[in-house]
Amino acid sequence: MNAAKTNIIRCHNGLCIPKTFLKDEYNEAECLDKSVLLHSVPCPDTYLGLNMFICEEYACRSDEGRFLYGDGECVEDFGECQNGRHLLLIESLSVQGNLSDNCWLAMVCLSKIVDHVNEISCKQFLNLSRILSNLENCKYPIPFPTTPALLGHVRFLYAPKQTFNINVELALLPDYVCYDEELCDFLTPTFRYENLAC
Numbered sequence: 723m724n725a726a727k728t729n730i731i732r733c734h735n736g737l738c739i740p741k742t743f744l745k746d747e748y749n750e751a752e753c754l755d756k757s758v759l760l761h762s763v764p765c766p767d768t769y770l771g772l773n774m775f776i777c778e779e780y781a782c783r784s785d786e787g788r789f790l791y792g793d794g795e796c797v798e799d800f801g802e803c804q805n806g807r808h809l810l811l812i813e814s815l816s817v818q819g820n821l822s823d824n825c826w827l828a829m830v831c832l833s834k835i836v837d838h839v840n841e842i843s844c845k846q847f848l849n850l851s852r853i854l855s856n857l858e859n860c861k862y863p864i865p866f867p868t869t870p871a872l873l874g875h876v877r878f879l880y881a882p883k884q885t886f887n888i889n890v891e892l893a894l895l896p897d898y899v900c901y902d903e904e905l906c907d908f909l910t911p912t913f914r915y916e917n918l919a920c
Contacts, residue, residue: 729741729742731743731752731753733752733753734753737753739752739753811835812835812836814867814869814871815830815833815835815836815867817867817868817869818868819865819868819869820868821860821864821866821868822859822860822861824852824856824859824860825856825857825859825860825861825864827839827847827852827853827856828853828854828856828857828860829857829860829864829866829880829894830844831844831847831848831853832853832857832888832890832893832894833866833893833894834892834893834894835893848890853890854885854888854890855885857883857885857888858885862880862881862882863879863880863881863882863897863898863915864879864880865877865878865879865880865900865915866878866880866896873905875901875902875905875918876899876900876901877899877900877901877915877918878896878898878899878900879896879897879898879899879900879915879920880894880896880897880898881897881898898912898915898920899920900915900918900919900920901918901919901920902917902918902919903918903919906919
């Protein structure tokens with residue numbers, strides 16, 4: 723984390739900004755997490771007269787457990803957003819890639835991003851105990867979603883788990899984040915998966 727000096731303010735996300743930014747007359751977020759903004763400005767449907775940076779580059783506070791959809795709106799879990807980007811996320815899950823049907827079904831339901839697959843609720847699959855047994859038969863590590871989750875190259879990997887340790891009420895979180903090392907040369911990888919560093 724950056725050490726903030728006396729003429730600097732530390733944002734909630736750890737980044738530092740000059741205190742002079744706070745003295746300007748514009749009602750804009752100086753920190754990407756809006757932690758030093760006194761009055762929050764909602765992002766309108768049209769951006770006429772509003773600094774687009776506020777809405778497009780805003781980052782949700784990590785302690786809020788919310789996700790950003792690129793329009794300044796943070797939503798709970800993987801809820802619907804006004805700009806419809808949640809539909810792209812759901813669509814990305816429909817790409818099965820090389821995952822078996824059973825493994826893909828288990829990952830879709832356990833990730834909690836959607837609650838229905840082919841018009842059958844994940845709760846029904848869980849009640850039938852199919853989900854956890856399907857997960858045991860997956861080829862590991864499991865890349866999910868099968869397409870990059872962020873920035874066109876960041877992928878999530880899931881390691882084998884003992885199914886009795888999985889809390890089906892909570893979203894299954896990835897064990898590893900993998901990325902293109904050339905684009906993230908500031909990170910030190912732990913291992914490699916295919917052509918990605920993790």
